[in-house]
Amino acid sequence: MDTLILSRMQFAANISFHILFPTITIALGWALLFFRVRFNMTGQEKWMEAYRFWVKVFALSFAMGVVSGITMSFQFGTNWPGFMETVGNIAGPLLAYEIMTAFFLEAVFLGIMLFGASRVPAWLHTTATFLVAFGTMMSAFWIIVLNSWMHTPQGFEMIDGVAHATDWSEIIFNPSMPYRFGHMVLASFLTCSFLIAGVSAFRWLIGGKTQGVRVALKTAIYAAALLIPVQILVGDMHGLNTKEYQPAKVAAMEGHWETGGNVPLLLFAIPDDEARTNHYEIGIPNLASFILTHEWDGEIKGLNDFVSEEGEILHPRVAPVFWSFRVMVGTGMAMLVISWAASAMMLRRKRGVEGLPKPMLYALVGMSFSGWLATLAGWYTTEIGRQPWLVQGVMTTKQAVADVPAPMVLSTFIAYMVVYLLLLSAYIYVIFYLARKMSRGEDIGTPVAPTPRQQPNAMPAE
Amino acid sequence: MYYFGDPAVWLPFVFAALMGLSILIYVILDGFDLGVGLLFPFADDEEKDRMIASIGPFWDANETWLVLAVGLLLVAFPSAHGAILTALYLPVAIMLIGLILRGVAFEFRAKAPAPQKELWNNLFFAGSLMTALAQGFMLGMYVMGLDWTWAHAGFGLLTAVFLAVGYSFIGATWVIHKTDEFLQRKAVDWAKGGIWGLVLGIGAISLATPFVSDRIFDKWFSFPAALYLAPLPLMSGGLVVWLWVMLQKMPYAQDRMSWKPFVAATALWVMAFGGMAYSFYPYVVPEKLTIYEAASAPESLFIILIGTCFVLPTIMGYTVLSYYIFKGKARELRYD
Ligand code: HDD
Ligand code: HEM
Ligand code: HEM
Numbered sequence: 156m157d158t159l160i161l162s163r164m165q166f167a168a169n170i171s172f173h174i175l176f177p178t179i180t181i182a183l184g185w186a187l188l189f190f191r192v193r194f195n196m197t198g199q200e201k202w203m204e205a206y207r208f209w210v211k212v213f214a215l216s217f218a219m220g221v222v223s224g225i226t227m228s229f230q231f232g233t234n235w236p237g238f239m240e241t242v243g244n245i246a247g248p249l250l251a252y253e254i255m256t257a258f259f260l261e262a263v264f265l266g267i268m269l270f271g272a273s274r275v276p277a278w279l280h281t282t283a284t285f286l287v288a289f290g291t292m293m294s295a296f297w298i299i300v301l302n303s304w305m306h307t308p309q310g311f312e313m314i315d316g317v318a319h320a321t322d323w324s325e326i327i328f329n330p331s332m333p334y335r336f337g338h339m340v341l342a343s344f345l346t347c348s349f350l351i352a353g354v355s356a357f358r359w360l361i362g363g364k365t366q367g368v369r370v371a372l373k374t375a376i377y378a379a380a381l382l383i384p385v386q387i388l389v390g391d392m393h394g395l396n397t398k399e400y401q402p403a404k405v406a407a408m409e410g411h412w413e414t415g416g417n418v419p420l421l422l423f424a425i426p427d428d429e430a431r432t433n434h435y436e437i438g439i440p441n442l443a444s445f446i447l448t449h450e451w452d453g454e455i456k457g458l459n460d461f462v463s464e465e466g467e468i469l470h471p472r473v474a475p476v477f478w479s480f481r482v483m484v485g486t487g488m489a490m491l492v493i494s495w496a497a498s499a500m501m502l503r504r505k506r507g508v509e510g511l512p513k514p515m516l517y518a519l520v521g522m523s524f525s526g527w528l529a530t531l532a533g534w535y536t537t538e539i540g541r542q543p544w545l546v547q548g549v550m551t552t553k554q555a556v557a558d559v560p561a562p563m564v565l566s567t568f569i570a571y572m573v574v575y576l577l578l579l580s581a582y583i584y585v586i587f588y589l590a591r592k593m594s595r596g597e598d599i600g601t602p603v604a605p606t607p608r609q610q611p612n613a614m615p616a617e
Numbered sequence: 618m619y620y621f622g623d624p625a626v627w628l629p630f631v632f633a634a635l636m637g638l639s640i641l642i643y644v645i646l647d648g649f650d651l652g653v654g655l656l657f658p659f660a661d662d663e664e665k666d667r668m669i670a671s672i673g674p675f676w677d678a679n680e681t682w683l684v685l686a687v688g689l690l691l692v693a694f695p696s697a698h699g700a701i702l703t704a705l706y707l708p709v710a711i712m713l714i715g716l717i718l719r720g721v722a723f724e725f726r727a728k729a730p731a732p733q734k735e736l737w738n739n740l741f742f743a744g745s746l747m748t749a750l751a752q753g754f755m756l757g758m759y760v761m762g763l764d765w766t767w768a769h770a771g772f773g774l775l776t777a778v779f780l781a782v783g784y785s786f787i788g789a790t791w792v793i794h795k796t797d798e799f800l801q802r803k804a805v806d807w808a809k810g811g812i813w814g815l816v817l818g819i820g821a822i823s824l825a826t827p828f829v830s831d832r833i834f835d836k837w838f839s840f841p842a843a844l845y846l847a848p849l850p851l852m853s854g855g856l857v858v859w860l861w862v863m864l865q866k867m868p869y870a871q872d873r874m875s876w877k878p879f880v881a882a883t884a885l886w887v888m889a890f891g892g893m894a895y896s897f898y899p900y901v902v903p904e905k906l907t908i909y910e911a912a913s914a915p916e917s918l919f920i921i922l923i924g925t926c927f928v929l930p931t932i933m934g935y936t937v938l939s940y941y942i943f944k945g946k947a948r949e950l951r952y953d
Contacts, residue, residue, distance in 0.1 A: 179624060199831050211728060215721075215724045215725070215728060217677075218724040220874075221680065221721035222717040223676055224684075224719065225683065225684055225713065225717075226713045226716075227681060228684050228687055228688060229713060231691060231698075232687070232690075232691060232698045232701070232702030232703070232709075233698055233705075233709055236696075236699025236703055237699075238696070239691055239698060240696055240699060243913055243917075244914045244916075244917040245917070247692030247693070247921070248921050248924075251688055251921045254681070254685050254688045254923075255685070255924060255925065255928040255932070256924075256928060258681050258685075259681055259935075259936075260935075261927075262677040262680075263936055263938075263939050264672070264674060264935070265677045265678075266674030266678065266939050266943070267674070267939060269673075270673055270943070271674070271675070271943070274942055274943070275942055304633055305658070315916075319914055319916070319917075320914075320916060320917060320920075323920065328900065330682070340797075388943045408846070438779065471929070501875070530621045542755055556701075557703045557706075559703055559706050563707065567706075568712040569893050570710065570714060571710075571714070574714055574717060581725060581729070584729075585725060585729055588728075588729065588730060597887055599679055
C-alpha cells in the first residue's frame with residue numbers, strides 16, 4: 156500500500172474516532188444544562204440525580220474528544236501539508252477562530268462546571284455549564300464551515316495555485332453549510348438521546364428504578380421522537396443541495412450509472428466499479444426521481460457523465476458511498492420506529508415509563524449507540540463521496556499528501572488503531588459499569604451542591 | 618491596513634510573537650501538569666489522588682495552548698508547518714499517543730472499577746513520560762536544524778531526558794504550592810532533584826545552539842550583540858542559586874511563600890525561551906525558512922489578528938478567573 160492510501164486510512168480512522176465524542180458532548184452539554192435549570196426551577200432532587208450521572212459521562216466523553224482532537228490538529232501538518240499550503244489562507248482563519256472562540260471557552264469553563272459547584276455561586280455554575288455547551292456548539296460550527304467549504308467552495312480566487320479569500324461571508328455561508336450544520340447538530344442530539352435512553356433503560360432493567368432514571372428516560376425518548384422527523388426532513392434537503400453542487404456524489408449514493416429519468420430507489424444492489432454497473436438490484440420504481448426532483452420521471456445525472464474524455468474517473472468509488480448512505484438512512488428509520496413506538500406506549504393511559512414492556516427496554520438498550528452508527532455512516536457518505544477531490548474542483552486528495560515513507564505511516568496507523576480500540580472498549584465498559592454501580596445505590600444520595608463539605612474518602616475527580 | 622507600514626513585514630512578526638507566546642505559556646502550564654504525571658511513581662495512592670486534584674480543573678485548558686500554538690503555526694506559516702511536522706513525524710505521533718493516554722487515564726482512573734485504578738495510574742504516568750520525552754526530542758532536533766543524523770538524534774535523546782526532568786521540576790514546584798504536610802515536603806525533595814534536569818537542559822541547549830550556525834554564533838559572541846544576551850545567563854544563574862537556597866529551607870512556617878518556587882521556575886523557563894527565540898529569529902525553520910518567507914497572505918492574517926485582539930485578552934481573563942476560583946490547597950475534587 157502506498158503513502159496516499161495509508162494516510163487516508165489513518166486520517167479516516169482518526170476523524171472517525173474523534174467525531175464519536177463531540178457528537179455526544181455537543182448535545183449532552185445542553186442536556187446537562189436542561190437538567191440543571193430544571194433543578195434550579197423545581198428544586199426536585201431527581202433532576203440533580205440525572206445531572207450527577209450524566210456529568211460523569213460528559214467529563215469522560217469530553218476528555219476523549221479533546222485528546223483525539225489534538226491529534227486531528229497535527230494531522231494536517233504531518234500527513235497533508237499540501238492542504239494548508241494550497242487553501243491555508245481560507246482554512247487557517249476558520250481553524251483559528253475555532254480555537255480562539257470555542258476551544259478555550261470549553262476547556263476553561265469545563266473545569267468550573269465539573270469541579271466548581273461547591274466553590275462558586277449557583278448562577279455562575281449554571282453559566283459555566285451554559286458556556287461549555289455553547290462552546291461545543293461553536294466548535295462544531297467553525298469546523299463544519301470549513302468542511303462545507305471544502306465541499307462547496309466559493310468566495311476565493313486562485314493566484315499562483317494558492318487560494319486567496321475574496322469574500323468571507325461567502326466563505327462562511329457557503330451553500331452546503333446550513334444543511335450540514337443543521338444535520339450534524341440534530342445528529343448529535345439524536346445520538347445523545349439514544350445514549351441516554353439506552354443507558355437509562357439498562358438501569359431500569361437491572362432494578363435501578365429511581366426518579367432520576369425515570370426523568371432521564373422520558374426526556375430522552377420524547378426528545379428523540381420529536382427530533383427524528385426533523386432530521387429526516389433536513390437530510391432530504393441536504394441531499395437536494397448536494398444534487399445541485401456535487402451531482403457525482405448523489406449519483407454514487409443512488410448507484411445510478413446512466414443519466415435518465417424514472418430512476419428507481421434502490422433498496423439493495425451490489426455496485427460494481429470495474430464493470431460500471433449494479434448486480435442484484437431491488438428497487439422501488441421511479442421513487443429516486445421523485446425524491447430528488449419531485450417529479451416521477453425527473454432526470455438524474457448518472458455516474459457515466461463523470462468520466463473525462465481521456466477515461467479519467469472523476470467520481471468516487473460507488474460501493475462504499477452507496478452502502479454507507481443506506482446504513483445511515485436505515486438507522487434513521489429504525490430510530491423513527493423505536494422512538495415513536497416507545498412514546499406511544501408511554502402516552503397510552505399516561506402510564507409513563509411503567510408502560511414500556513421489557514422487549515421495548517431491550518430494544519432501547521440495543522439502540523444505545525445507534526447514533527454513532529448513523530453519524531459515521533453519514534460522514535463516510537459525505538467524505539468518500541467527495542473523492543477524488545479534497546476541495547471540490549480545487550485540489551485533489553493526492554495533491555495534498557505528504558511524502559512520508561509508507562512504512563512510517565503504516566506503523567503510526569497501527570499504533571493509533573490499537574490505542575483507539577482499547578479506549579473505545581474501556582469507554583463503553585465504564586459507562587455501563589457506572590450505570591450498574593448507580594443501580595446498586597452506590598454514590599446516590601450524596602447531598603446536593605453547592606455546599607462545601609469534606610468527605611475524607613471521596614475519590615478525586617469523581 | 619497600511620497604518621503601521623507594510624503589513625507583509627509586521628504581520629509575520631506579530632504572529633511569530635503570538636506563536637512564541639503560546640508555546641511559552643504551553644510549556645509552563647502543561648509543563649507543570651505533565652510534571653505531576655512524571656512524579657506519579659514516587660507517590661503513594663492517596664498522594665496520587667491529591668496530585669491529580671491539584672491539576673484537575675486546569676489540564677484541559679493547559680493543553681489547549683498547544684492546539685493554539687500549532688494552530689498559529691499552521692495558520693500563519695503554512696509551509697513551515699508542513700516542513701516541521703513532516704520532519705518530526707514519528708516524535709509527533711509518539712507525543713500524540715502520550716497525550717491521548719494521559720488525558721483519558723485522568724478520567725478513567727476515577728471512574729473505572731477500583732482494581733483497574735492501578736492500570737490507569739500507570740498509563741497516566743506512561744502517557745506523561747511519552748509526551749515529555751517526545752517534546753524534548755523534538756526540541757533537540759529543532760535546535761539542530763531538523764536533519765536526521767545519528768549525532769542529531771543523539772542530541773535529541775539528551776534533550777528529551779532533560780526536558781522530562783525539567784517538567785518534573787516545575788511539576789514539583791506546583792505540588793509544593795498546592796499541597797501541604799508530608800506530600801509538600803516530599804515535593805520539595807523532588808524539586809531538589811529535578812532542578813538539575815533543568816540546569817543541564819538549558820546548559821546543553823545553550824552550548825549547542827551557537828555551533829549550529831555561524832549566524833547564531835555571531836549573535837552570541839560578537840560585540841555589541843553579546844551585550845543584549847548577557848543578562849539572560851546571569852539572571853538565570855542567579856535564579857537557580859536562589860531556588861536552590863530556598864528549597865533547602867522549605868517549607869517555611871505557616872506555609873509562607875509556597876508559591877515562590879513555582880514563580881521562580883516560571884521565570885527560568887521564560888528566560889530560557891527568550892534566549893532561544895532571540896537566537897533563532899528570524900527563522901521559523903532553522904536556517905532554511907524565515908517567518909517572512911513562510912507567512913500566509915496578509916489579508917488572511919489580518920482577519921485573524923482582529924479576532925485575536927478581542928479574544929486573547931478575554932481568554933486570559935477567564936483563565937485567571939479559573940485559577941482564582943481554584944486557588945489554595947488542592948481539595949477533593951467532586952462533581953457537585
Ligand atoms: C443520527 C445521525 C443521522 C441520521 C439519523 C441521518 N443522518 Fe444524514 N448524515 C448524518 C447523520 C445522520 C451526519 C453524520 O451528520 C452527516 C454527515 C455529514 C453531515 O452533514 O451530516 C449526514 C449526511 C447526510 C447526507 C450527505 C450530504 C452530503 O454531504 O452531501 C445526506 C444526503 C443525508 N445525510 C440524508 C439523510 C436522510 C435522508 C436521513 C433520513 C433518515 C438521514 N440523513 C438520517
Ligand atoms: C467528523 C466527521 C468526519 C468523518 C467521519 C470523516 C471521514 C473521512 C473519511 C472516511 C475520509 C476518507 C475518504 C477516502 O478515503 O476516500 C475523509 C477524508 C478527508 N476529510 Fe473527512 N471526515 C469528517 C470530517 C472532516 C472534517 C470536518 C474535515 C475538515 C476540516 C475533514 C477533512 C478531510 C480531509 C482533509 C480528507 C482527505 C484525506 C482523505 O481523503 O482521507 N473531514 N474524511
Ligand atoms: C479535521 C477536523 C477536526 C480537527 C482538526 C479538530 C480539532 C479538535 C481539537 C484540537 C479539539 C480539542 C479542543 C480542546 O482542546 O478543548 C476538538 C474538540 C472538539 N471538536 Fe473537533 N476537530 C475536527 C473535526 C470535528 C468535527 C467534524 C466536529 C463536529 C461536527 C468537531 C467538533 C468538536 C467539538 C464539539 C469539540 C469539543 C468537545 C469535545 O472535545 O468533545 N470536530 N476538535
